[in-house]
Amino acid sequence: MRNKFNHRGHREEIRKMVCISFRFLCVRCGKYLLFSLLAALLIAPTLASNQNRQPTPREKRIRYDIKLALNFDERTYSGFEQVHWVNRGDHATSTIFFHLYPNMRAPDYIAPNQKNELGQVTSDEPRLEVSEVHAVSTNALIPFSFDDLQTTLRVNLREAVQPDAAVDIQIKFKGSVPEIDPEETGIVTHVLQQVSAAIRSERELRRARDTNFMCRGVMMLATSFPILAARSGDDWLRKIEPSIGDSLTTDAADFDVTIESAPGVMIFTPVVAAELTHKEKTDSRHFTAETVRDFAIIAGRNLKSEEHRIGDITVRSLFRADHEVIAQRVLNIAGDALRIYAAKFGPLPLKTVTITEVPLVSTLGSAEFAGLGAIASAFYVDFDSPTMRNMPDVIRDQRASVEDSLEWTVARVVAHQWWGATVGNDAGREPVLDESLSNWSALLYYREMHGEQQTTNALEEQLRGVYKVYRTFGGDDMEASRSSREYRNSFQYAAIVSTKGALMFEALRQLLGDEKFFAALRDYYSANSLEVADMDDLRGAFIAxxxxxxxxxxxxxxxxxxxxxxxDEDIGPPDPKLAEELGLPPRTETKGDKTMLTPFAKLGKFFWQQMTKIR
Known part of the structure; x- marks a missing residue:
């Protein structure tokens, strides 16, 4: 096998493929489709009224009081949540909807029938179950039902809640997460996944297990409890649609969370624990957070943390002990990014921002939540460590690509705290509002940190290059205004939504100049902070x-x-020189064939034959 990899011609082909894969590997995308855009004269007054919006007083905010008991070794948990819900609509309602995100399944999902040594069916997806709903005021049971394949909990109140009034209910729940095979999370698997997306036009869909799982001694609970569906006026944003993008859409709320776990199990959340109580068989940690959209949990026995103070915000880096060198670099990048964005966009309504490594599966390079961003452990690669000697040459040769991709990803993940966490948007419908804008923000980070020359390089490699490679492989140009479910895989999504959307912001900056561009962006951020924005809000801010x-x-x-x-006009057409170097023949396609091999198949077949031998 070693001789095969050292074969000059074959090895050079693989090197090019892996290099190109890294250029778009971290440019992950997520969320929403563009609404119809209003005329400028109709939007400007709306923007002005939003700018005069006052912060919501505490008694008018949604609040979750959660008590969670975590069985780390069994990968299960149980708990109660008391939810204070405020009707911000114009009409009374007697129905409240919650989302059960761990129950999301792809349309063609088939549950496994394998059993463990105890005779229990081994699940490959997480599960969240609700057993009781009570009224806090009377302790009376409240009827409830499940919709949309048990992804939506419908609570039928006995009395309607009037506008600006509130109701308090308690929900009893329990859940479990699957254990992910470590083979799914390594850097070689991540690269293979991207090459596979180039070779075939097969559909990728986000799965609940992508962010609710146990792997390599780390547990991730992105959505461990029933969470209120977001509302737009009187309309609930009810439907959860699996896609290549993110499906999590929630309103900002206050959280008071107590988590019990076995001694030795470290618990991390978007905020630092306010209190730690040691008992005989359990440790109890108490967390409080204000005006955040979700409350992700990271648990493990071998996790460490380092932190910096940037102004009023604590920046934390969470990591496994063997990744300390890279985690320190991540911490420094995150601190610089936070400082730059706060100066350019405005301050965050957060006290802590945490970046953590997590063994994410190969279809996911990062995941963003309020106050917490997760990056795949596969990218925490220390090229000076002894373990790198066991990596294939085609990986070790890509040191610069991996390190650049990590820096870009950290900058983009931090930007999501402004675009997505603070300024929310409708998940699955308008990806430009958070994903494209966060990707452009990473370019801003490069400009402020590294100067124009490296910014030009990043613009070409992390943005323009992704689109041109996608087109060279035979991908079709598309509108960036489609819903996330209309993009087939991460390769296509990165090329269209992340690249074209981000380049739109760069075009606006060049059109308006820095002063007017950043003034408009700050106005948009200020007007929509802790709200759910739509494309009209963004477009209105720039026109105004x-x-x-x-x-x-x-x-x-x-x-x-x-x-x-x-x-092709604005970014660049397919690259014939690259196609020739990679041996890509002219593309032929049978209409309606969605799973056919692209022109990359011949080279890809060889790549698969070689890379699948590396374990």
Whole structure:
């Protein structure tokens, strides 16, 4: 096998493929489709009224009081939550909806029938079950039911809640998470997944197990409890649709969370524990957080943390002991990114921002939550460590690509605390509002940290290059304004949503100049902080901030980058030189064939034959 990898021609082909894979491996995407855009004269007054919005007083905020008992070794948990829900709509309602995200399944999902030594069916997906719902005021049982394949909990109140009034209910629940095979989380598997996306046009869908699992001694609970569905006026955003993007859409709320676990199990959340109590058989940690959209939990026995103070915010890096060198670099990058974004966009309503390594599966490079960003452990690669000697040459040769991708990813993940966590948007419908804007923010980080030359390189490699490689492999240009479910896989999503969307913001910056561009972005951030924004809000902010004579050009810029197929003109067409170097034949496609091999198949077949031998 060693001789095969050292064969000059074959080895060079593999090197090129792996290098290209790393260029878009971390440019992950997530969330939503563009709404219809209003005319500038209709949006500007809305923006002005939003800017005068006052912070919501505490008694008018949604609140979760959660008590969770975690059985780390059994991968199970149980608990109660008391939910204070405020009706912010215009009409009374007697129905409240919660999402049970761990129960999300792909349409073609088939449950396994394998059993463990105890005769229990081994599940490969997480599960969240609700057994009781009570009214806090009377302790009376409240009827409930499940919709949408048990992903939605419908609570039928006995009395309607009037506008601006509130109700308190208690929910009893329990859950479990699967154990993920470590083979699914390694760097070679991550690279193979990306190459597979290039070779075939097979559909990828996010699974609940992607962010609710146990692997390599680390447990991740992204959504361990029933969480209120977001609302727009009187309308509940009820439906959860599996796609290549994120499905989590929630309103900001206050959290008071107590977690019990066995001694020695470390618990990390978006905030630092306010209190730790040691008992005979359990440790109890108490956490409080204000105005956050979710409450992700990381648990493990071998986790460490380092932190820096940036202004009023504590930045933490969580890691396994053998990744300390890379985790320290991640901490430094995160601190610099937070400082830059706070100066350019405005302050965060958070006291802590945590970046953690997590053994994410190969279809996911990162995952973002309020106050917490998770990056795949596969990218915590210390090229100076002895373990790298066991890696294939094609991986070790890509040191610069891996390190650049990690820096870009950390900067992008931190930016999600502004775009997605603080300014929310409708998950699954409008990815430009958080994913594209966070990706462009990483470019801003490069400009502020490394100067114009490295920014130009990052613009070409992390943005333009992703689109051009995608087109060279035979991918079709698409509108960036489609819903996330319309993109087949992460390769296509990164090329269209992350790249074209991010480049739209760069085009707006060049059109308006830095002063007006950042003023508009700050206005958008301030007006929609802790709200659920839509594309009208973003477009309105830029039109309102532009001189009258440039407003039509701003509108055309939005339309050109998001609603048209002008990528080859604006970014670049398929690269014939790259195609020739990789041996890509002219593309042929049978209409309607969605699983056919692309022109990359010949080279990809050889790549698969070699890489699958490396274990």
């Amino acid at each position: 901030g532009a001189p009258v004579e440039q407003r039509r050009a701003v509108s055309r810029t939005f339309d050109r980058w998001l609603s048209s197929k002008r990528g």
